[in-house]
Structure formats: structure tokens, C-alpha cells
Amino acid sequence: MRNGSLPLAIAVVGTWGFVYLFTQVLPDPPLGVEATIAIGLGLTLMVTIGYPSALRGPRRSPRRVAGRQSHTIAAMGRSMPLRSGLTTEAAGRAVRFLHPVLGGDAVAITDRERVLAFLGPGSDHHTVGDRPRTEVSSRVLARGRTIVVRARDRLGCPEPDCPLRTAVIAPLAIGKRIVGTLKVYRLDDIPPPKDVVKGLAGIMSLHLELAELDHERKLAVDAKLDALRAQINPHFLFNTLNTIASKARTDPEEARRLLLRLSDFFRYAVRQEGHLVEFGQEYFFVRTYLSLEQARYGERLRVRYDVDPQVLTAHVPVLTIQPLVENAVKHGLASKVDGGTVTLKARVDPLTRTTSIRVCDDGVGMSPELLERLTTGEGDAEGGVGLRNISQRLEALFGERYRLDIQSDYGDGTIVDLRIPLG
Structure with missing residues (x-):
């Protein structure tokens, strides 16, 4: 500064x-x-x-x-x-x-x-x-x-x-x-x-x-505790405040807009009750999060949305899609010199009555060791969001009626596919 x-x-x-x-x-x-x-x-x-x-x-x-x-x-x-x-x-x-x-x-x-x-x-x-x-x-x-x-x-x-x-x-x-x-x-x-x-x-x-x-989360596997933990991410909060502080002199109006978006982000997180919300609400939450990250990373972070309008009214687990996107930014693009693109794709299949969500990036990919830490719940030590925590919440909500698949090659990006019952 x-x-x-x-x-x-x-x-x-x-x-x-x-x-x-x-x-x-x-x-x-x-x-x-x-x-x-x-x-x-x-x-x-x-x-x-x-x-x-x-x-x-x-x-x-x-x-x-x-x-x-x-x-x-x-x-x-x-x-x-x-x-x-x-x-x-x-x-x-x-x-x-x-x-x-x-x-x-x-x-x-x-x-x-x-x-x-x-x-x-x-x-x-x-x-x-x-x-x-x-x-x-x-x-x-x-x-x-x-x-x-x-x-x-x-x-x-x-x-x-x-x-x-x-x-x-x-x-x-x-x-x-x-x-x-x-x-x-x-x-x-x-x-x-x-x-x-x-x-x-x-x-x-x-x-x-x-x-x-x-x-407390380790003592009691409760989806609400996981959601509460997701609501307060100090790394994201302080990095965003740092970005706002750096823009305050060069572009005060942009700093004001970023503060309003940050307010929207936390307002949504703390007001959610229950385990399921309409995809449209989660979609707005994800877009708010990515707009704040784009302010931080600039042109290095590009975003592509491919969302079928039919999916907007489908119900999805609260505070689940944003952590997948956060992993794409944190582990896929943050360390890539020229950045890359995060893509969010969502579809509804009325025949199988399922909602399909894909989060992918063209970043650096994950090493087998990092992927293992994320899928076994040790990802938080790296600043990421453990996929095991997400999987536990999905299992509590849907039993065996969901799929969470991840594909990642080191140097060749990551694809996360989530399929849940249509609700």
C-alpha cells in the first residue's frame, strides 16, 4: 500500500x-x-x-x-x-x-x-x-x-x-x-x-x-456446525479487507461497492436456516464470492457460468457449491502465474430427477498428495475446504443417493462433479 x-x-x-x-x-x-x-x-x-x-x-x-x-x-x-x-x-x-x-x-x-x-x-x-x-x-x-x-x-x-x-x-x-x-x-x-x-x-x-x-465439530458431526464454520472464513475476510483498503485511495467508489458485496456475502451466510435452499440463492452467493475474489486477483481470475434456468428453483444443500468454487480458486488458479478460468455448470435432468453441478478450472491441478489431504478432511490445514466435510453433509442429507466425483491431473486443472436428487 x-x-x-x-x-x-x-x-x-x-x-x-x-x-x-x-x-x-x-x-x-x-x-x-x-x-x-x-x-x-x-x-x-x-x-x-x-x-x-x-x-x-x-x-x-x-x-x-x-x-x-x-x-x-x-x-x-x-x-x-x-x-x-x-x-x-x-x-x-x-x-x-x-x-x-x-x-x-x-x-x-x-x-x-x-x-x-x-x-x-x-x-x-x-x-x-x-x-x-x-x-x-x-x-x-x-x-x-x-x-x-x-x-x-x-x-x-x-x-x-x-x-x-x-x-x-x-x-x-x-x-x-x-x-x-x-x-x-x-x-x-x-x-x-x-x-x-x-x-x-x-x-x-x-x-x-x-x-x-x-x-466442537470433531466431537459432533453436525451439518449446522459445518455451515457455521463456512460462514466465517478469516483468510477470505482479511484478504478481502486488505483488497478494499488498497483500493480506498485509488478508487473509493469501487471500495464502497466491494464493501457492499462483502456485506451481502456475510448476510446470506448468517441468515441461512435449514439444510436446503433454492439453487438461485446459492448461485447469487457464489457470484458474490467470485466478484470479491476477482477484485483481489484482477484479470488473473476469469469466470464462466453455464446454468440452465430450470435449475434455479431446484433445491440444493446450503453452503456447498461455494466451497467447491473456493477450492478451484485456492488450489487451481492462485499459484498459476497467468491465472485461468473457473467454470460453474448446472443442469436438471427431469428423467432421472437429479440436479448436476460441475465446478472446473484450467489451473495447475492437484498433486496426488494434496488431493488425498482434501478428500480425507485434512485440506483445512492448507487453507482449502475439505471435500470429506462436504461429503459427510451430503451423506447425512441424501444417504447413498448422491455422487461427488473429483478428477485432477497435476498441471492440467480439476473437475468436481456433484449429482444430487432433484428436490
Whole structure:
């Protein structure tokens, strides 16, 4: 990002952290997912539209700062380690990832009982596995609010030679439960930027919630849990927000349109009830998703639709076609230099009373190893959507009356064929 986009990117992150705090942490009970996303998108839209006048301000070393922020937002969607849960190993990866972008000299992550990771000055006595040594950590865990510490004596560290002087400590939460803290320290009298720390803590909390949903899904194979998991894809969300932020200065009107499409995308996802919807609704959902991805990939992503009008009123499983298209983009075209074409074809056969859906691409194809991971349910580790999860939902709905076939040759694209009973 160039020419001062750093304030906008920080504002977007801070906005979502603010929304999370005032919709999930402070209210009792917390607001629903639909309301939270609607509020967040509305505030983000306001911030983006108001960017040219409200966020310009002084611009120092724009190339250096812009490069750092681009890494922050783009990498957040790809690499946030807490997606696997609040563990010592995951926290260690997280502090190494966050340390260069948080504006602090030391970074720590704790749960409610112990330090899970600490990187930077002070690690000789802020030891992994010990209870947090600063008194302010207890207040954050008790109150669930971000605290800024502006003097060393207010940190409450009992070590007399501790070099840490100022800090911002933000809570990590799963729903209403405060499960830990993100702590950023500095060695001088200027504390780290509160909004950045608070915003990133909100994003980390979202990843922890998704990790908990994954755990619940493993304990109970329920189509509704799979649908809920599909509703909130952090990789797609943050990549799209990154795209919108980068367009805010060059094309504010396009940024506004993309935000509205993103709102449509999440509104459809969170409002779906039951297991079946008309194909026309899923078709609109897929087109919205692909329009957002085309904004990101530009001319590298081309789309072709071949849909028989008769299929529009046929019923199909909710939130099933879009993950197939997402796999085509993620594994077929994203790594291909000149991009390619994703094709969605749908037909109704009144004689056999079946609906046939084909998603294909002319991308790089899949290696046998990647195809195996996707079909055995390990695809999520690669950022894709596991075909096994889709197959389990189809089996629960249709028994043996469906077919899900995949053909892929490395270097020669992928074809996924889905056939379900006409309903």
C-alpha cells in the first residue's frame, strides 16, 4: 500500500476490534453474529468512505510504513497461529509473527494461569510456564478491558531490574469468556499504539473462537456446525479487507461497492436456516464470492457460468457449491502465474430427477498428495475446504443417493462433479 494507506489499514483493524469489544465482550448477553458483522461492515464502510479527508494526516516515510502494514494485514489472514487454539506452541509462533508489526520491544501471550510465550527484553524473568508477574495482567483478566500502562511502577513487576517501562495489555476472549492476554511492552516512556494492539487481540480472539468451533465439530458431526464454520472464513475476510483498503485511495467508489458485496456475502451466510435452499440463492452467493475474489486477483481470475434456468428453483444443500468454487480458486488458479478460468455448470435432468453441478478450472491441478489431504478432511490445514466435510453433509442429507466425483491431473486443472436428487 502506498501514499498513506497505513492509517486506513490500522483504522480497519481497530474498527473490528472496537466492534468485537462492544458487541461480544461488554454486552450481556453478547449480540448475535449477524448483528456483529452488520455493525462491523457499516463502520468499516464509514471509515473507508471518510478516508481521504479524515485519515490523511502526516505521512512520514510512506514506503517503509506501507510495506510493514501490508505485511500485517495480508499475513494475518494466512498465518495466524492461534487458529489451532491457545497452546504454548501456537503462542510461541504467534509472538514471533506479531513482534515485528506491533510497535513494541517485547511481546507476550498468556492464558489465565501462566505465560505461554514471551519474546524480547525481560524474558530472563518473564518465563514461559510461570504465572504472569505483572499485577496489571490480573486486572485485564478480571475486567476484560484493554489497559495502557504509562509508567514502570504501574506494571507491578517485582523484578527490580526489569527493563520494561510501558505496555498495552489486551484481553483474549472466546465469546464472553476471557481466556488470556496479549501484552506488548516498550523500554521507553511511549506505550505501544493501543488501537493496533486492541485490534489484533480482537482478530486473535476470532481465531480462538474458530478453533473452538473446530473442536466442537470433531466431537459432533453436525451439518449446522459445518455451515457455521463456512460462514466465517478469516483468510477470505482479511484478504478481502486488505483488497478494499488498497483500493480506498485509488478508487473509493469501487471500495464502497466491494464493501457492499462483502456485506451481502456475510448476510446470506448468517441468515441461512435449514439444510436446503433454492439453487438461485446459492448461485447469487457464489457470484458474490467470485466478484470479491476477482477484485483481489484482477484479470488473473476469469469466470464462466453455464446454468440452465430450470435449475434455479431446484433445491440444493446450503453452503456447498461455494466451497467447491473456493477450492478451484485456492488450489487451481492462485499459484498459476497467468491465472485461468473457473467454470460453474448446472443442469436438471427431469428423467432421472437429479440436479448436476460441475465446478472446473484450467489451473495447475492437484498433486496426488494434496488431493488425498482434501478428500480425507485434512485440506483445512492448507487453507482449502475439505471435500470429506462436504461429503459427510451430503451423506447425512441424501444417504447413498448422491455422487461427488473429483478428477485432477497435476498441471492440467480439476473437475468436481456433484449429482444430487432433484428436490
